Amino acid sequence: MHSLFDDEPPVIRVALPVPLTRCFDYILPPNLQNTYLPLGARVRVPYRNRTLVGVVMARQVSPDIPLEKLKPLTEVIDDASLLDDHQLALAKWLARYCHGPVGEVISMMLPAPLRQGAAAHIQEETYWMATQSGRALEPEKMHRAPKQAELLRALQKHQQPVAATMLRSLGFTSTQMAALEDKGLAERYLQSRHLEGRDHETPSVLAEIPLQLNDDQKHVVSEVTGQLGQSEVFLLEGVTGSGKTEVYLQVIEAVLKQGRQVLVLVPEIGLAPQTVNRFKKRFSVPVMTLHSGLNDKERLDAWLLARDGRAGVLIGTRSAAVTPFKDLGLIVVDEEHDASYKQGDGIRYSARDLAIVRGKMLSCPVVLGSATPSLETLHNATEKRFQWLKLTQRVGSSVQLPDIYLHDIQNKKLTNGIDGGLLQVMRTHLEQGGQVLAFINRRGFAPALMCHDCGWVSDCPFCDARMTLHREPPRLHCHHCDSVSAIPHQCPKCFNSELKPVGSGTERMEETLEQAFKDWPVFRVDRDTVSKKGMMEKLLARVNTEEPCVLVGTQMLAKGHHFPGVSLVVVLDADGGFYSSDFRGLERMGQLLTQVAGRAGRERRKGKVVVQTHRPDDPLLKLLAQHDYSEFSRCLLEERKDTLLPPYSFMAIIRAEANQSDLVSGFLTDVVQAAAPVTSQIEGLEVTGPVPSPMERRFGRYHMQIWLICDRRGPLHQGISCLLELINRHPLQRKVRWSLDVDPQELI
DNA sequence: AGCACGCCGACT
DNA sequence: GTCGGCGTGCTC
Ligand SMILES: [Zn+2]
Ligand SMILES: [Zn+2]
Numbered sequence: 157m158h159s160l161f162d163d164e165p166p167v168i169r170v171a172l173p174v175p176l177t178r179c180f181d182y183i184l185p186p187n188l189q190n191t192y193l194p195l196g197a198r199v200r201v202p203y204r205n206r207t208l209v210g211v212v213m214a215r216q217v218s219p220d221i222p223l224e225k226l227k228p229l230t231e232v233i234d235d236a237s238l239l240d241d242h243q244l245a246l247a248k249w250l251a252r253y254c255h256g257p258v259g260e261v262i263s264m265m266l267p268a269p270l271r272q273g274a275a276a277h278i279q280e281e282t283y284w285m286a287t288q289s290g291r292a293l294e295p296e297k298m299h300r301a302p303k304q305a306e307l308l309r310a311l312q313k314h315q316q317p318v319a320a321t322m323l324r325s326l327g328f329t330s331t332q333m334a335a336l337e338d339k340g341l342a343e344r345y346l347q348s349r350h351l352e353g354r355d356h357e358t359p360s361v362l363a364e365i366p367l368q369l370n371d372d373q374k375h376v377v378s379e380v381t382g383q384l385g386q387s388e389v390f391l392l393e394g395v396t397g398s399g400k401t402e403v404y405l406q407v408i409e410a411v412l413k414q415g416r417q418v419l420v421l422v423p424e425i426g427l428a429p430q431t432v433n434r435f436k437k438r439f440s441v442p443v444m445t446l447h448s449g450l451n452d453k454e455r456l457d458a459w460l461l462a463r464d465g466r467a468g469v470l471i472g473t474r475s476a477a478v479t480p481f482k483d484l485g486l487i488v489v490d491e492e493h494d495a496s497y498k499q500g501d502g503i504r505y506s507a508r509d510l511a512i513v514r515g516k517m518l519s520c521p522v523v524l525g526s527a528t529p530s531l532e533t534l535h536n537a538t539e540k541r542f543q544w545l546k547l548t549q550r551v552g553s554s555v556q557l558p559d560i561y562l563h564d565i566q567n568k569k570l571t572n573g574i575d576g577g578l579l580q581v582m583r584t585h586l587e588q589g590g591q592v593l594a595f596i597n598r599r600g601f602a603p604a605l606m607c608h609d610c611g612w613v614s615d616c617p618f619c620d621a622r623m624t625l626h627r628e629p630p631r632l633h634c635h636h637c638d639s640v641s642a643i644p645h646q647c648p649k650c651f652n653s654e655l656k657p658v659g660s661g662t663e664r665m666e667e668t669l670e671q672a673f674k675d676w677p678v679f680r681v682d683r684d685t686v687s688k689k690g691m692m693e694k695l696l697a698r699v700n701t702e703e704p705c706v707l708v709g710t711q712m713l714a715k716g717h718h719f720p721g722v723s724l725v726v727v728l729d730a731d732g733g734f735y736s737s738d739f740r741g742l743e744r745m746g747q748l749l750t751q752v753a754g755r756a757g758r759e760r761r762k763g764k765v766v767v768q769t770h771r772p773d774d775p776l777l778k779l780l781a782q783h784d785y786s787e788f789s790r791c792l793l794e795e796r797k798d799t800l801l802p803p804y805s806f807m808a809i810i811r812a813e814a815n816q817s818d819l820v821s822g823f824l825t826d827v828v829q830a831a832a833p834v835t836s837q838i839e840g841l842e843v844t845g846p847v848p849s850p851m852e853r854r855f856g857r858y859h860m861q862i863w864l865i866c867d868r869r870g871p872l873h874q875g876i877s878c879l880l881e882l883i884n885r886h887p888l889q890r891k892v893r894w895s896l897d898v899d900p901q902e903l904i
Numbered sequence: 905a906g907c908a909c910g911c912c913g914a915c916t
Numbered sequence: 917g918t919c920g921g922c923g924t925g926c927t928c
Binding site for chain 1: 905906907
Binding site for chain 1: 923924926927928
C-alpha cells in the first residue's frame with residue numbers, strides 16, 4: 157500500500173532470523189531512496205542493540221506501529237534480488253506449514269556466508285586457452301621468447317581452458333600469459349573453478365552414449381519426458397538392479413536438452429563418488445554437488461551456480477531441496493522413503509515433500525524413485541495423485557533375486573547373539589570362497605552391563621536408558637546423551653566382581669565371528685570405524701578384491717556402498733520392527749530387509765539371505781522373504797486404514813522438555829485444557845496428551861508430547877494455531893523448551 | 905533467541 | 917559498598 161501522504165518516508169517490511177512469527181518494518185533513509193531495492197534482496201538493519209541481515213518481503217507498506225518508532229535500515233546488501241518470487245513463495249509456504257517465522261525459514265535456505273551478509277557473487281578465476289592462431293603456430297618459431305613458446309606448447313596440449321593458478325605452479329608468469337594474449341595466441345576466460353570448464357549453455361548435453369534401455373525403462377522414460385513442463389509427480393518403483401539410475405539419466409538428458417536445470421536429491425549416505433561420477437561422465441554440462449561434507453565456500457558456490465543457471469545438474473542431500481534455480485525443469489528424489497530427507501530439528505521439513513511443492517509451483521515434474529516406497533507415497537500413487545511407474549525386469553540376464561530364509565531361533569540358545577547352525581552356514585559359504593555380510597542394528601560391544609547377583613544394570617545417570625558397553629576404547633557410553641563413564645571393575649551396589657555384558661552389538665559380533673572363523677578376516681563397519689579417516693577406503697579396496705571375508709556392521713552397510721563379491725547376507729536382529737513403539741517400525745523393517753536383500757549377489761552368483769527371527773511364521777515377514785514388498789506394504793496400509801493413522805490421517809506433534817517433569821506436564825496440560833473449548837469444536841480433530849515421550853528422561857530433561865491427528869490438513873493446522881497461540885502466552889515459556897513437528901517421521 | 909534492566913544475597 | 921545470580925520484558 158502507498159503511504160497516505162507523499163511526504164511520509166517509504167517503509168519496507170523485512171524478514172529477520174529471529175524466532176518471532178512476524179516481520180519488522182524499517183524506514184528507507186533518504187540516501188537510499190534512489191537505490192534499486194527489489195523484493196528478495198538482503199538488507200542490514202538495526203535490531204535492538206545489534207545489526208541483523210534480513211530479506212525484503214514487501215515495499216511501501218503502512219506500518220502497524222507508529223512511524224516514529226521505526227528505525228532506518230543501515231545498508232542495502234544486494235543490488236539485485238537474492239531470492240526470486242518462487243523462492244520467496246516457497247519460504248512463505250514452508251513458514252505457514254511449520255508455523256514458524258519466515259525469517260528463520262529464509263535463513264535456513266541461505267548458505268552461511270549469505271546469512272552473514274557476504275556478497276552473492278561467484279568467485280571467478282582466470283583460465284587460459286590457446287586461440288585458433290595459437291594452435292596453428294609452431295612454438296619453435298618463437299625464437300625471441302622461449303618461455304612464451306613453452307607456455308604456448310603447454311596450452312596447445314589442452315582443448316579446455318587451463319587455470320592460471322595451474323600455469324603459475326608450472327613456473328609461468330602472468331606477464332607471459334598476457335604477452336600471448338597480446339599476440340592473439342591465447343585467450344583468457346573467467347570462470348568458477350567448480351565448473352571444470354563445463355558450460356550449461358553447451359549445444360551438446362551428452363558426453364557419452366547412453367545405455368540401451370529395456371522395454372520397461374523405455375516406457376518410463378517416454379512417460380516422463382512426454383510430460384515435461386507439467387506439475388506431475390511420478391512414483392518410479394523399481395527393485396534393486398532394475399536400472400533406475402539409467403532411467404534418471406535419460407529423463408535428465410531430455411530436460412537438459414531443453415536448456416533447463418535438474419535437481420537430484422539423494423539420501424545422506426547415498427552421495428557416493430561413484431554415483432556423482434556416473435552423472436559427470438554422462439553429461440557435458442556442469443554437474444554440481446551439495447552435501448554436508450562441503451565447506452561454507454563450496455556450498456555457497458554450488459548454491460550460486462544453481463541460482464544463476466550455470467549448473468546443469470545439482471546432486472544434493474536434504475538441504476539441496478531449498479536451493480534456488482534459474483530454470484528448474486525436473487526434480488528427482490532417489491530412495492524417496494529414506495529417513496534422512498526429514499530435518500529433525502529447527503525448521504522440520506521433508507525434502508521429498510518440499511520437492512513436490514516446488515514441482516507444483518514451477519510446473520515441473522517430480523520423479524520419486526524407490527525399491528521400497530514409503531506408505532505415504534504408495535497411498536498417493538493408489539489414489540492417482542501420483543503416476544505409478546514400475547520397473548519389474550532386472551537389468552542383465554544373469555542377475556537373480558537371492559533366496560531369503562527365515563531362520564527360526566525360538567527356544568534356541570544363541571552364543572553371543574548368533575545361532576550355531578547359522579555359523580555353520582556362514583562357514584560353508586566362506587569355504588566356497590564367498591564373502592559374507594552380517595547386519596546387527598546396535599553399535600558397541602553389548603547394549604548393557606549387568607550384575608547377576610543383585611540385578612544392577614548400567615543405567616545412564618541422565619537418561620531412561622542403559623549405557624552401552626564398548627571395548628574400543630573401553631567405556632560405558634550412553635547413545636542418547638553421549639555421556640561416558642569408566643567400566644566398573646565390580647558391581648557398584650554389591651561389590652560382586654563379575655559383571656556380565658547383556659546382548660550383543662557390532663563389537664561383540666566381530667569378536668564372536670573372529671573366534672568362529674580363524675581362517676578368514678572379519679571387518680567391522682559402523683559409525684565408530686567409519687569415522688576413522690581413510691579406514692573406509694582401505695576396507696573397500698580389500699573387500700573389492702572379492703577374497704572371502706566377513707563384514708559385520710549396522711545399517712550403514714546396507715546403504716551407500718555396494719560389495720559385488722558378497723553372496724551371503726545374514727540379518728541377526730530382524731525382530732526389532734515388531735517391538736517398536738513407533739507405528740512406522742514395521743514399515744522401516746520391511747524397507748531395510750528388502751534393501752539388505754538387494755546387497756546379496758547382484759552380480760554373477762545367486763545370493764542368499766538368512767534372517768534370524770523368533771517369528772518365522774509371521775505372515776508379514778514371510779511376504780518379505782518372498783520378495784513381495786508390494787503385498788507387505790498393502791497389508792501395512794490396511795492396518796493404518798483401520799487405525800486411522802497416516803497416510804489415512806494427518807498428524808502433528810508438539811514436543812516439550814524441561815529439567816523437571818512437573819514443569820513440562822503442567823505446561824502442556826494447561827495448554828491442552830485451555831485450548832479444549834476451541835479444539836473440541838474442530839471437526840475431525842483429535843488432540844491426545846500430554847503423554848510422556850517413549851524415553852521420558854533424556855540428558856536429564858523430561859520429554860512429553862501432544863499429538864494432533866485429523867483427517868484433513870486444514871482443521872489440523874487450525875488446531876495447531878490455537879495451541880501455539882496459548883503456548884506463546886504461557887508464563888512457563890522460559891523454562892520449557894518446545895517444538896512443533898508437522899508430519900513427524902519419528903515419534904520420539 | 906538474545907540482550908538489557910532490575911532486584912536481592914554474599915563477597916572484598 | 918559492588919559483583920553476579922536469574923526473573924521479566926522487548927525487539928520495527
Ligand atoms: Zn551387584
Ligand atoms: Zn544418557
